[in-house]
Amino acid sequence: MSVRDLNLPQREPSRGELPSRVTIWEVGPRDGLQNEQTVVGLGTKLEFLDRLAAAGLGTLEATSFVHPKWVPQLADADDLLAKLDRRENVRYPVLVPNERGLDRALALGVESIAIFGSATETFARKNLNRSFDEQFAMFEPVVRRARHEGLEVRAYLSMCFGDPWEGAVAVDQVVTAGRRLLDMGCFQLSLGDTIGVATPGHVEAVLGAFDDVTRLAVHFHDTYGQALSNTLAALRAGVTTVDSSAGGLGGCPYAKAATGNLATEDLVWMLDGLGIDHGVDLDALVRTSAWMAQQLGRPSPSRVVKALTGG
Structure with missing residues (x-):
């Protein structure tokens, strides 16, 4: 079912107000599954990726080369990429935290990677075991080598709208960190509301502080139920790439x-x-997310999945 099936009124985007097309950067197979309490089997992950591609998603963040000690749910990254049936015209980016991860990505024929930085000192230390400045020193050789090998590199920046340890994050601090990542040669910067505290006005303020919104994407969590409204604010500000996760x-x-x-x-x-x-x-x-919810043994958090499947 769609909006059109219900004959609900639609609006055509006004010039300069909303984009005509949006790229959906699907993060469910990586960011979604990494937070599960139980490890999802390799076969299920491969089927999940194939179903998502069949549904028309052109960017599927497949996995991550983080150490299995920290994210055991993605310990099968090498096997997954070796067995993945890559579809034509589908991008399968992989999160790469350091040069060791890049070595693994190159050996497995990965064509698109992402690095994951922090807008705050505390989260950089907790997530990367690096200071705010040291994280950039770690990323620089990764980006340089990856680009030399012909890979595209995306940058994530976490804690852009609030940090559970530091509280509010200054807009200029976010811009400074983001520019450093873009200046390394990353083609795109995804601004993360890691703990879901952003509001539309805050989104407008952060996006408005960047010189070139066309190189930005947004990554919202729905802790306070603001993810969709924040996304709409980002679209009105000129963003055309939105991160999201199948089934929430x-x-x-x-x-x-x-x-x-x-x-x-x-x-x-x-x-x-x-x-x-x-x-x-x-x-x-929707069928794919309902199927994955069955594999996980719990209902999908997505309101649309619930509405269209009766629960």
């Missing part, structure tokens, strides 16, 4: 207050209502 899976193993990511189904429903293209088959996506 995910959280953050280093920030226990964080709930799941923005659900891809909820995002698609809103985009349909706004007349914005995205290329995703909502029915196929």
